[in-house]
Amino acid sequence: MQTNTEIPTDEFYRIKRLPPYVFAEVNKLKAQLRADGQDIIDFGFGNPDLPTPQHVIDKLIETVQKPKVTGYSASRGINGLRQACSRYYARRFDVALDPEDQIIATMGSKEGFANLAQAITAPGDVIYAPDPSYPLHAYGFIIAGAKIQGIPAITAEEYLAGVKDALAKADKPPMAIVICFPSNPTGMMADRSFYEEIVAIAKAQDIIILSDLAYSEIYFGEAPPSIFEFADPEDVMAIETISLSKTYSMAGWRMGFAVGNRRLIAALTRVKSYLDYGAFTPIQVAACAALDGPQDCVEEAREIYRKRRDVLVESFGRAGWDIPSPDASMFAWAPLPPQYAHLGSVEFAKLLMLKAGVAVSPGVGFGENGEGYVRMALVENEQRIRQAARNMKSLMQTSETVAAE
Numbered sequence: 491m492q493t494n495t496e497i498p499t500d501e502f503y504r505i506k507r508l509p510p511y512v513f514a515e516v517n518k519l520k521a522q523l524r525a526d527g528q529d530i531i532d533f534g535f536g537n538p539d540l541p542t543p544q545h546v547i548d549k550l551i552e553t554v555q556k557p558k559v560t561g562y563s564a565s566r567g568i569n570g571l572r573q574a575c576s577r578y579y580a581r582r583f584d585v586a587l588d589p590e591d592q593i594i595a596t597m598g599s600k601e602g603f604a605n606l607a608q609a610i611t612a613p614g615d616v617i618y619a620p621d622p623s624y625p626l627h628a629y630g631f632i633i634a635g636a637k638i639q640g641i642p643a644i645t646a647e648e649y650l651a652g653v654k655d656a657l658a659k660a661d662k663p664p665m666a667i668v669i670c671f672p673s674n675p676t677g678m679m680a681d682r683s684f685y686e687e688i689v690a691i692a693k694a695q696d697i698i699i700l701s702d703l704a705y706s707e708i709y710f711g712e713a714p715p716s717i718f719e720f721a722d723p724e725d726v727m728a729i730e731t732i733s734l735s736k737t738y739s740m741a742g743w744r745m746g747f748a749v750g751n752r753r754l755i756a757a758l759t760r761v762k763s764y765l766d767y768g769a770f771t772p773i774q775v776a777a778c779a780a781l782d783g784p785q786d787c788v789e790e791a792r793e794i795y796r797k798r799r800d801v802l803v804e805s806f807g808r809a810g811w812d813i814p815s816p817d818a819s820m821f822a823w824a825p826l827p828p829q830y831a832h833l834g835s836v837e838f839a840k841l842l843m844l845k846a847g848v849a850v851s852p853g854v855g856f857g858e859n860g861e862g863y864v865r866m867a868l869v870e871n872e873q874r875i876r877q878a879a880r881n882m883k884s885l886m887q888t889s890e891t892v893a894a895e
Contacts, residue, residue: 504633512855516839520849531878533866534839534849536674536820538739540794543787546738549779553772563768566759567595567747571774574781575732575747582706583716591752592723594759595777597769599704599731599746600626602758605765606729606748607634609757610698615665618656620649622853622860624674627702639664642859644823646671646680650687657695666698667691672705672714675856675865676823677816679709685720692726698754699728704746707737707788709818710796723750729758736820737788738780745769745777795820798868798875805879810886813866822866823853827886835864845888846881 513534520530553559566572572589579585587593596602603626611617613635619628620643628638641652649669657663669688671680692699701717717730729750735741748758768774802822803815813824825831830838835852842848842864853863870878 507632508629512836512852515836516843516849516852519840519843523843523847528847530843530847530849531870531874531881532849533868533870533878534851535869536736536867537869538736538741538820539869539871540739540791542739542743543780543783545783546740546776546780550772550776553775559771559775561771563771563774565762565766565768567593567768568771568774570778571595572747574778575749578781579716579718579749582713583719585716585718587718587723587749592755593747593749594755594762595768595774596731596746596748596762597744597766598735598741599702599733599748601744602731602746602748603627603700603702604630604633605761606700606731606754606758607631607636609761610754611636611665616660617666617668618653618664619668620670620673621857622675622863623668623670623856624702625856627668627670628857636665640857640859643673644676644859645678646673646684650684653688653691657691663695663697666700668700668702669717670702670704672709672818674702674705674819675821675851675853675860675863677819677821678823679712679714679817682715682720685715685717689717689721689726689728692728693721696727699726701728701730703730704733705736705819706732708792708795708820710792710799711817714818718750724752727751727754729754734777734780737791739791740777740780743769743773743777745773795868798870798872801872801875802866802868802879805876806882809879809883811879811882820868822868824850824864824866826862826864829886831862835861839864842882842885846878846885848878848881 524530572593575593576587576589579587607630611631611634615636617631617636617638618641619638621640632638641649643649717728721728729748731748733746803813806813811827813822816822826838835854839850839852850864850866853860
């Protein structure tokens with residue numbers, strides 16, 4: 491019998507524009523090992539393991555039992571939810587946004603970003619995107635027919651320098667520039683001077699800014715800013731996506747927002763009106779409870795991620811694998827140990843899973859400049875992180891013995 495992976499799809503125009511899914515090989519191996527009963531300590535998928543705050547769950551249960559809430563909802567989000575998002579921006583960033591036409595609810599930031607690409611992109615448009623970065627930042631626009639110019643982005647400083655260099659060499663500026671800080675996958679932050687410069691560049695050359703702020707509340711030092719602390723959304727063509735997935739451990743609830751310039755929000759709203767009826771109304775009401783309710787749950791989650799980060803960096807360092815400490819996000823961006831660098835990120839990830847029972851994401855899946863790294867999600871508890879480090883140490887000692895022989 492033919493499986494889905496064997497069904498030919500390359501004859502379709504948009505499918506032909508997509509490369510093979512880098513993570514598929516690693517995910518297939520992980521599924522096989524688990525089916526054989528092997529325990530896999532999984533740092534591969536950024537799926538929060540922390541519980542959704544109880545007051546959010548309680549609001550969902552309360553709302554779903556009410557009449558008239560199980561029908562079609564509003565594609566752009568119920569009014570109360572857009573107002574709650576506006577209050578969040580005012581409270582967190584001191585930014586005023588009109589909930590009527592500067593905010594739209596999305597089914598996670600991923601859907602908002604993908605549909606925005608469909609709304610504003612014409613075939614042949616050039617988009618500057620960080621490399622490495624979350625795959626959708628490039629492939630959402632590639633699917634829509636755009637051309638991506640990847641800019642090296644291990645750090646924000648490198649990305650800004652690369653943008654300037656690309657602009658100096660280009661015949662004309664790109665249609666849009668994607669920014670994502672805190673970064674997925676690197677966990678790096680951008681300072682305020684980065685935003686000031688990128689906004690000045692966009693304004694001077696009439697470039698759209700697309701800011702992904704999915705990790706706005708997972709940080710371990712200074713809080714990351716919004717692009718709209720530096721740009722009036724009506725003065726600069728900019729839009730920002732945020733998500734409740736990581737902040738409130740609501741990944742499966744699929745709830746996020748796109749906010750900013752009225753023209754861009756109107757374009758996204760129009761496309762979405764053809765594609766969906768919005769998230770389930772009780773989920774939207776529960777999302778209001780998340781944004782407007784007690785925020786100690788956010789601080790508690792941030793502290794848990796901080797402790798996991800510190801345990802991972804310390805325990806793997808003692809095992810012989812030096813991993814830089816991320817500034818923010820729920821990820822660590824780890825260079826391959828020197829003795830395994832020749833394998834490349836995919837083969838190293840497979841070896842780590844087979845020999846140490848530890849799953850990570852190959853860095854090359856986040857762009858060409860991700861080769862030589864793996865991404866590790868902080869979604870296992872401290873005990874499991876330490877066990878993974880012990881497993882890794884055993885693997886490295888075994889490899890040293892084999893090499894000596």
